[in-house]
Amino acid sequence: MTDTTLAAAPATDTAKGRVLVSMRNVSKLFSNGTLALKDMTLNVQRGEFLSLLGPSGCGKSTALRIIAGLGEPSTGSIDWPSSQLDSRGKPKGDIGFVFQEPTLMPWATVFSNVYLPLRLSGVSKSDARPRIMDVLASVGLADFHKAYPRELSGGMKMRVSIARALVTKPKLLLMDEPFAALDEITRQKLNDDVLRLWRDSGITVIFVTHSVFESAFLSNRIVVMRARPGQVYSDLPIKTSLTRDSHYRTSEEYRATTDTVSRALQEAIEIGAAGK
Numbered sequence: 001m002t003d004t005t006l007a008a009a010p011a012t013d014t015a016k017g018r019v020l021v022s023m024r025n026v027s028k029l030f031s032n033g034t035l036a037l038k039d040m041t042l043n044v045q046r047g048e049f050l051s052l053l054g055p056s057g058c059g060k061s062t063a064l065r066i067i068a069g070l071g072e073p074s075t076g077s078i079d080w081p082s083s084q085l086d087s088r089g090k091p092k093g094d095i096g097f098v099f100q101e102p103t104l105m106p107w108a109t110v111f112s113n114v115y116l117p118l119r120l121s122g123v124s125k126s127d128a129r130p131r132i133m134d135v136l137a138s139v140g141l142a143d144f145h146k147a148y149p150r151e152l153s154g155g156m157k158m159r160v161s162i163a164r165a166l167v168t169k170p171k172l173l174l175m176d177e178p179f180a181a182l183d184e185i186t187r188q189k190l191n192d193d194v195l196r197l198w199r200d201s202g203i204t205v206i207f208v209t210h211s212v213f214e215s216a217f218l219s220n221r222i223v224v225m226r227a228r229p230g231q232v233y234s235d236l237p238i239k240t241s242l243t244r245d246s247h248y249r250t251s252e253e254y255r256a257t258t259d260t261v262s263r264a265l266q267e268a269i270e271i272g273a274a275g276k
């Protein structure tokens with residue numbers, strides 16, 4: 001007996017205390033006149049694995065960067081209802097970011113790459129060592145701490161990038177198409193690992209992807225965006241009673257989920273193309 005619950009709309013529980021971060025009526029107009037986001041409102045709940053899915057150019061990365069504080073909204077606001085904020089209104093040390101490129105320092109070992117965010121916040125190497133070795137073990141790279149990036153495969157480099165994002169123990173992990181450049185088998189393996197890390201740590205994840213299959217496998221909520229202007233088109237809770245593993249990938253339930261998400265994405269693409 002399967003239990004897929006998919007509904008086009010309200011995954012937005014706005015109960016205070018459960019919301020980690022809110023985008024409130026966020027618009028972004030770039031200086032070249034591109035309106036990347038218009039009135040985007042999104043409440044991200046603690047502990048969610050939320051995927052932002054949408055056609056190229058719909059503003060997924062822009063939304064993620066604004067949440068991370070790497071860009072400012074033109075209008076609207078980002079609110080952190082229950083986080084301590086620094087003097088610039090950003091949450092203190094609460095965000096890890098993984099980009100599509102692993103962006104490792106080629107001259108530094110795996111250990112030193114993962115140490116970087118701790119070094120920047122003044123943690124000594126000896127204090128950092130146990131945390132670094134723990135996080136490397138959690139991504140399966142404990143034996144590679146002395147290796148250099150050139151000695152690693154693409155998937156291993158991405159694991160280092162994930163370890164570097166997690167070493168500060170952030171509450172929120174933002175991932176911008178992290179596995180798009182990897183082959184399918186490596187991607188599936190990393191999907192399994194990210195799910196395990198999410199389950200074990202209780203961290204909140206916002207994951208940007210173009211892939212219906214990846215988002216349906218990973219997420220407990222998928223926010224489908226439309227383009228021109230970038231906005232939330234559909235908000236889909238993804239529930240399953242099955243363990244998300246290799247059996248789930250071939251299950252009828254997963255197929256039904258991907259069908260529903262594909263339909264929502266297709267509608268979002270058509271509405272964006274028609275400029276409605």
Ligand SMILES: Nc1ncnc2c1ncn2[C@@H]1O[C@H](COP(=O)(O)OP(=O)(O)OP(=O)(O)O)[C@@H](O)[C@H]1O
Nearest residue numbers: 030031032034036055056057058059060061062063
């Ligand atoms: N710095 C910038 N200056 C001007 N326009 C920008 C800038 N960054 C993004 N844009 C534009 O804003 C829109 C949204 O871009 P964004 O990268 O957020 O979309 P996306 O959904 O992440 O796309 P993709 O899936 O292709 O990565 C696009 O039209 C893009 O060209």
